[in-house]
Amino acid sequence: MGLFENMRTAPVSELTLREVVRISPDASIRDVVNTLRAAELGCAVAVDDDNKPCGLFTEAILRMLLAKDPACLDDQVADHLTTAFPWVKLTDSIEMVLDAMETKNFRFVVVVDENGKITGLTGQKGLMEYVAEHFPGEVMVQRIGTKHYPEQREGA
């Protein structure tokens, strides 16, 4: 099958899911930033006692907070979590990830199992990796490189 059918029928479990950075709602933003730096990720998830996601803290939230008040680093992250985050089930189609990102305008999508417990994180990178698998020639060009390869991860 090609990309078109795969996106509509293949389940989210076929995407490479990223490990979730779990945080306590009681943590300070400073602690969360340190955690995200160590994990090289731009999104942390607050989970409840049942391992269900209850809020997201993203680098976009951090940007807006910093711009408003740089002293926000000592705030509790609970005060700044977004609860309107996109999520999909492992058994949903990959197209649902695209829809979730578009509808909520997020680049991270929380993945939960049939019981609503968090199992991973996907989003733009996972989706792009899946799409790129269908263009091995283009991937080869990027890996061999007509241009330099960045020494540091973006960035963007």
Place this chain on the structure above:
Amino acid sequence: MADSQTPDPGKGEFQDPLENYDPPTFDDPLERGLHEETVTAIQSQPYAAISTETSVADALQKLAAQEISCLLVEQDGKLVGVFSDRDLLNKVALEYADVKNRPVHEFMTQQPIYVDETDSAAAALSVMAVSGYRHVPIVDLEENIIGIVSPQRVTKFLRAQLDKAAS
């Protein structure tokens, strides 16, 4: 004496290196669309740019005011870097008081991977997949900035391509 029909390697006769090249063909309508559309089919404007000497504080305020995640950093009209939410997270957030007045070129991601305006949309998506870049600048043949492909724009483009393939 050499046959007039036989190429003489000593004379450096031109041989087209692409004479046996078969361009890829795609049966899948979505793959065909992503391969045939150039990257300019993905919305790439407007974009926001700053100079290398812009302060970190001003760059942050610009990101926040425009509610965007990435600024292109240019020098003499050429792309030299990007300054994004990830740079803020990794290099600025905890150090903000000390670095807010320093120039952004000290904290930007230097020499970002970009695509040419004639590259396929699939090429831009492959950059995102392989290099981990979420924002991919587009430049013309003179390496002048044309625009930037963002996650939101790629999502919208993919949605439109899926709908087109379904119709």
